[in-house]
Amino acid sequence: xxxxxAHISKYFAVEGGMYKRRTGLVRALEDVSFSVRESSTLxxxxxxxxxxxxxxxxxxxxxxxxxxxxxxxxxxxxxFRKDVQIIFQNPYASLDPKMRIKEALYEPLLxxxxxxxxxxxxxxxxxxxxxxxxEDALVRxxxxxxxxxxxxxxxxxxxxxxxxxxxxxxxxxSLDLTIQLKLLExxxxxxxxxxxxxxxxxxxxxxxxxxxxxxIVLQEGRIVEQGGMHELFSHPSxxxxxSLLRSARR
Amino acid sequence: MLEISNLHVHFDLNGTIVKALCGVALGxxxxETLxxxxxxxxxxxxxxxxxxxxxxxxxxxxxxxIYFNGDDLLLLGEGALRKVRGKEIAYIFQEPGTFLxxxxxxxxxxxxxxxxxxxxxxxxAFAEALKLLALVRIKQGxxxxxxxxxxxxxxxxxxxxxxxxxxxxxRLLIADEPTTALDVTTETEILDLxxxxxxxxxxxxxxxxxxxxxxxxxxxxxxxxxxxFVVEEADTERIFSSPQHFHTKELIRxxxxxxxx
Amino acid sequence: MAKSERAHTGMNKLLCTGIVIIGxxxxxxxxxxxxxxxxxxxxxxxxxxxxxxxxxxxxxxSLGRDLLSRIIYGARISLSIGIxxxxxxxxxxxxxxxxxxxxxxxxxxxxxxxxxxxxxFPTFFLILAVxxxxxxxxxxxxxxxxxxxWMGIARLIRSEILSLKEREFIQAAKAIGASHMRIICRHLxxxxxxxxxxxxxxxxxxxxxxxxxxxxLGLGVQPPVPSWGNILIESKATLGVAWWITLFPxxxxxxTILGFNFIAEGLRRxxxxxx
Numbered sequence: 001x002x003x004x005x006a007h008i009s010k011y012f013a014v015e016g017g018m019y020k021r022r023t024g025l026v027r028a029l030e031d032v033s034f035s036v037r038e039s040s041t042l043x044x045x046x047x048x049x050x051x052x053x054x055x056x057x058x059x060x061x062x063x064x065x066x067x068x069x070x071x072x073x074x075x076x077x078x079x080f081r082k083d084v085q086i087i088f089q090n091p092y093a094s095l096d097p098k099m100r101i102k103e104a105l106y107e108p109l110l111x112x113x114x115x116x117x118x119x120x121x122x123x124x125x126x127x128x129x130x131x132x133x134x135e136d137a138l139v140r141x142x143x144x145x146x147x148x149x150x151x152x153x154x155x156x157x158x159x160x161x162x163x164x165x166x167x168x169x170x171x172x173x174s175l176d177l178t179i180q181l182k183l184l185e186x187x188x189x190x191x192x193x194x195x196x197x198x199x200x201x202x203x204x205x206x207x208x209x210x211x212x213x214x215x216i217v218l219q220e221g222r223i224v225e226q227g228g229m230h231e232l233f234s235h236p237s238x239x240x241x242x243s244l245l246r247s248a249r250r
Numbered sequence: 251m252l253e254i255s256n257l258h259v260h261f262d263l264n265g266t267i268v269k270a271l272c273g274v275a276l277g278x279x280x281x282e283t284l285x286x287x288x289x290x291x292x293x294x295x296x297x298x299x300x301x302x303x304x305x306x307x308x309x310x311x312x313x314x315x316i317y318f319n320g321d322d323l324l325l326l327g328e329g330a331l332r333k334v335r336g337k338e339i340a341y342i343f344q345e346p347g348t349f350l351x352x353x354x355x356x357x358x359x360x361x362x363x364x365x366x367x368x369x370x371x372x373x374x375a376f377a378e379a380l381k382l383l384a385l386v387r388i389k390q391g392x393x394x395x396x397x398x399x400x401x402x403x404x405x406x407x408x409x410x411x412x413x414x415x416x417x418x419x420x421r422l423l424i425a426d427e428p429t430t431a432l433d434v435t436t437e438t439e440i441l442d443l444x445x446x447x448x449x450x451x452x453x454x455x456x457x458x459x460x461x462x463x464x465x466x467x468x469x470x471x472x473x474x475x476x477x478x479f480v481v482e483e484a485d486t487e488r489i490f491s492s493p494q495h496f497h498t499k500e501l502i503r504x505x506x507x508x509x510x511x
Numbered sequence: 512m513a514k515s516e517r518a519h520t521g522m523n524k525l526l527c528t529g530i531v532i533i534g535x536x537x538x539x540x541x542x543x544x545x546x547x548x549x550x551x552x553x554x555x556x557x558x559x560x561x562x563x564x565x566x567x568x569x570x571x572x573s574l575g576r577d578l579l580s581r582i583i584y585g586a587r588i589s590l591s592i593g594i595x596x597x598x599x600x601x602x603x604x605x606x607x608x609x610x611x612x613x614x615x616x617x618x619x620x621x622x623x624x625x626x627x628x629x630x631x632f633p634t635f636f637l638i639l640a641v642x643x644x645x646x647x648x649x650x651x652x653x654x655x656x657x658x659x660x661w662m663g664i665a666r667l668i669r670s671e672i673l674s675l676k677e678r679e680f681i682q683a684a685k686a687i688g689a690s691h692m693r694i695i696c697r698h699l700x701x702x703x704x705x706x707x708x709x710x711x712x713x714x715x716x717x718x719x720x721x722x723x724x725x726x727x728l729g730l731g732v733q734p735p736v737p738s739w740g741n742i743l744i745e746s747k748a749t750l751g752v753a754w755w756i757t758l759f760p761x762x763x764x765x766x767t768i769l770g771f772n773f774i775a776e777g778l779r780r781x782x783x784x785x786x
Contacts, residue, residue: 048433062682081688093679098701107697108687146290154683161687176289176460181504203433206508233511247435248511 002076002165002197003036003059008068010054010221028054029221032068036165036214038076041191041198043212043229045205045244050218052201053089056169059199060086076164082112085158089170091150095142101153102138108160127156130193131186148179152186159190165197172207184210205248209233217241251454252278252301252422257314259296259305270296270309272478278422283448283455285469285486287462287501292475294458298424301456302335318422337367340415344427346407350399356410357395363417382413387443405436412443419451426458441468462505466490474498526777532770540587547580552735560753570755572745578755581737582763588738589767592653592722593715599657601711604664609695611665612672623669626662634659638721642730652731656718664710671703709779716771723764739764 009031014024029051036042046052057063059070061080077083088094095104105124109115115123125135131152142150151171158166168187172180184207191198200211208215209229216226217240225238236242259271271293278284286294299305301316301323316323318339323331343349350359357379364375383391386409399407408428415423425444429437445468448455459465465472466486473483476497482489493499539546548568555575563570569578611622638655645651675681676699684694725731726740734741739760746757 047435057682060686062685081686084686086683086686088679088683090679094683096680096684096698096702099698107684107689111688111690111693157683157687177462177504177509178289178460178500181507184508204508206511209511210508245511247438 001035002038002073003199004071004073005035005059006033006069006071008032008055008058008065008070010051010058010063011066027221029058029065032218032221032223034216034223034226036197036199038073038164038197039191039195040213041200041211043208043215044199044201044218045203045208045215046218047203047244049220051221052203052218053169055218056086056167056199056201060084060167062086079112082161083164084167085161085163085165086167086169087151087154087158087171089173091147091154091171091174092142094154095150097142099141100138101140101142104142104153105138105157105160108157112161114161123160127160128153130159130190131156147175148183151175151183155183155186155190159194162194163196165199167199167201169201170203172202172204180207187211205233205244217244251280251282251319252456253315253317254297254301255315255317257297257300257316258312259293259300259314260310260312261306261308262310263308270478271300274314274475274478274480276473276480276483278454278456280421280454281448281452282471283457283469285457285459285465285472286475287459287465287472288475288497289460289501291477293478294460294475295426297475298341298426298456298458301424302339302341303331304335304341333367336363336420337418338420339422339424340418340420342408342411342415342423342425342428344430346399346404346411346428346431349411350407352399355396355398356402360395360410360414360417363414367418378417379413382417383410385416385447386410386413388413403436404432405440408432408436408440409443412440412447416447416451420453422454422456423448424456424458427460429464430460437464444468461509462501463509466505474501523777523780525773526781529770529773529775529777532766533774536586536590536767536770539583540590543583543587547577547583549577549580551576551580551584551737553577553580560749562753563755569759570753572742572753572756573749576737578742578759581742582739582759585737585739585742585760585763586767588649588732588736589719589722589764592649592656592732593718595653596656596660596718596722597711597714599654600659600661600714601664601707603657603661605668605700605707607661608665608668609672609700612669613676613691613695613699619669622665626665629659630662632659635721635724638725639728639730642725647725647730647733649732649736652722652725656721660714660717664707664714667706667710668700668703671706672699675699675702705782709775709782712771712775712778716768716775719764719767719771 008029010029012026012028014026032055034042044052044055054063058065072080072084102121102124105127106120109120109123124138128135128137133149133152133156137153142153145153172183175183188211190196198211200208202208212229214227215229215232217224217238219240225232225236225241232241233245236245254277255275257271257274261268261270274293274297276284276286286297288294296305300311303323311324314324318334323334326334350356360379360382361375364370364378365372370378379395380391383394388394388406388409394402394406411428429440432440441464444455457465457469469486471484472486472489474481474489474495474497481495482493482498489498490502493502553576555571558567558571558575560573561567561571567577567579569582571577572581607622611619637659641655642651681694681698684698722731722738723740723743726738727743729744732738732741742756742760749756
């Protein structure tokens with residue numbers, strides 16, 4: 001097991017009134033525990049408000065849990081920011097609008113000292129090649145690309161640090177179905193080639209079916225069911241899972 | 251009912267000409283649902299907006315005809331066109347939060363087409379607006395009437411959009427990706443609502459989408475567009491059973507892999 | 512629609528006009544030694560209080576010094592004080608605003624409360640008090656103005672950073688392992704600096720006005736070094752007889768402030784369209 005999450009809870013305080021007193025508590029996540037096997041894809045399913053994005057950010061160590069821990073296999077993941085990467089939902093906000101693509105790709109290489117200054121350009125071209133984009137992309141700004149292309153660039157950036165694990169938080173939401181399929185095919189190829197572990201979050205059950213080996217179903221911050229993808233989809237044991245599958249099949 | 255033929259539209263962006271539509275031809279019969287499917291940039295939205303000339307000022311229609319009940323809409327003057335917009339042909343758009351004016355209450359906005367096109371008094375318009383809200387299955391119509399768009403959910407706002415578009419009982423409803431910004435359960439509800447309203451009121455529906463699973467559910471015929479061209483048009487079942495064009499097949503492949511369970 | 516499209520393409524007219532005005536002023540200031548007809552401190556007892564003529568296009572003052580030369584050299588002083596004072600306040604403002612916005616917590620409270628305290632003082636009187644105690648020199652003035660005008664910039668930067676902090680590309684930078692310094696300098700500031708340019712441009716205009724006022728009161732640049740403000744000191748006594756001593760320095764200040772305001776407004780319009 002490369003990732004082990006134990007009893008994760010996350011609460012957000014609701015501040016109100018003149019003195020910003022705590023008037024309430026939003027329980028985004030409540031006692032969530034799961035494990036991820038190396039080189040597998042864990043799918044996290046839930047509707048909006050289920051806490052999926054909060055969970056993604058906690059695993060990515062962008063926010064801290066209120067309770068519980070996420071442990072990583074230290075033998076495989078020893079430099080967290082290098083070995084674990086995240087790809088966000090909104091391709092229009094994930095790239096710094098003032099940085100050219102080449103700078104965006106050089107940055108992780110420079111931070112982790114993965115290439116000498118002379119080799120930066122070649123490495124960046126390699127990364128663009130993996131995501132099937134040409135070298136003319138280097139000098140451009142994010143605004144010149146479509147949503148699907150920007151996500152490819154984000155994938156290239158994530159691969160720059162040669163990670164072992166990638167967290168994907170609804171990476172396909174605002175894209176056309178045909179582009180979604182192309183990106184998923186790319187993600188599978190990349191996973192195969194670099195033997196990555198994926199944590200794939202989505203509200204779209206067909207996408208989860210396409211990508212995931214194991215699935216967790218979240219409802220209002222709690223896990224209601226988890227298991228292998230095929231068993232869960234053919235014989236769901238929790239009523240919520242069953243209703244999700246029913247509406248998806250209509 | 252609606253017959254578009256040989257439509258060419260290009261955009262003039264500071265000297266650069268971008269061809270948006272190259273000879274688009276399609277038709278919607280009375281009480282029929284036509285889905286226009288294609289990727290982003292294929293020209294679906296431009297086609298929809300061209301019907302009542304809602305395009306931005308940089309767009310030029312260079313040739314073609316758009317016949318609606320015998321009249322070529324492209325030849326109508328502004329005044330005549332305004333009478334058609336909202337009354338005969340109505341729209342619903344993708345982002346429910348943006349086509350509703352945030353500074354006016356929802357009720358105010360529903361009443362607007364009623365006061366404008368049907369010349370009702372304020373009291374009559376108020377009653378009619380509440381009826382419309384009930385039609386789109388909004389419970390607590392009075393409370394919603396006096397609310398502002400930002401106080402309501404996306405699904406609710408989209409229903410209001412539908413209510414507004416039906417205010418003058420149009421004969422053609424053009425829906426441009428109305429469910430793309432909504433989550434799956436709400437999407438299902440909105441689509442069901444549209445189908446029910448269509449069978450009750452008998453309007454034709456021109457539905458733009460990039461998602462073939464939606465098209466399959468509600469459309470009688472599907473028209474596939476790619477980069478400004480219509481590449482294939484046929485009955486829904488035929489599109490799925492024997493797609494002819496490469497891009498239709500691409501759309502179907504995506505649909506089968508991740509558009510349906 | 513059409514008007515906004517025109518403004519969209521390249522620089523708008525306001526911005527151009529402003530840049531031309533300030534550009535000319537800057538040229539005057541830099542080329543002062545070459546284009547000014549006389550030494551600004553040259554006393555000519557034979558030409559006291561002469562009205563504008565061919566020999567002295569803008570007239571002379573009560574010590575016979577050529578007004579045109581004094582105004583050209585005055586441009587040097589005013590512009591350099593304005594630019595350096597704003598430079599100082601930019602440095603302080605950007606650093607404090609970034610720390611306050613990015614780290615929040617105690618640092619934020621301390622910095623913002625300090626800014627609030629400083630904003631409570633009427634700046635002009637604060638400067639007067641300080642300058643009255645220290646000797647009025649050009650450097651002192653630059654530093655004082657700089658130290659008392661960083662607050663607006665700090666607030667601007669802080670609020671821009673607060674809103675940018677939560678955007679995905681900043682989280683992405685954190686995720687690839689960027690240090691705080693890197694995130695602030697490489698990602699946050701380039702995106703946050705937009706409104707600051709407008710503020711800084713207006714700040715230069717304000718600093719020039721401030722310096723003129725101080726010099727007019729005798730607490731700024733000391734004669735014989737010419738500054739538009741201290742040329743105006745004489746205008747009080749000579750208003751009835753020598754209108755040129757009042758008009759031309761005043762005009763110079765007016766045109767300069769106008770130029771900077773045009774640039775600021777032009778920039779603001781530019782950004783509103785491009786943002």
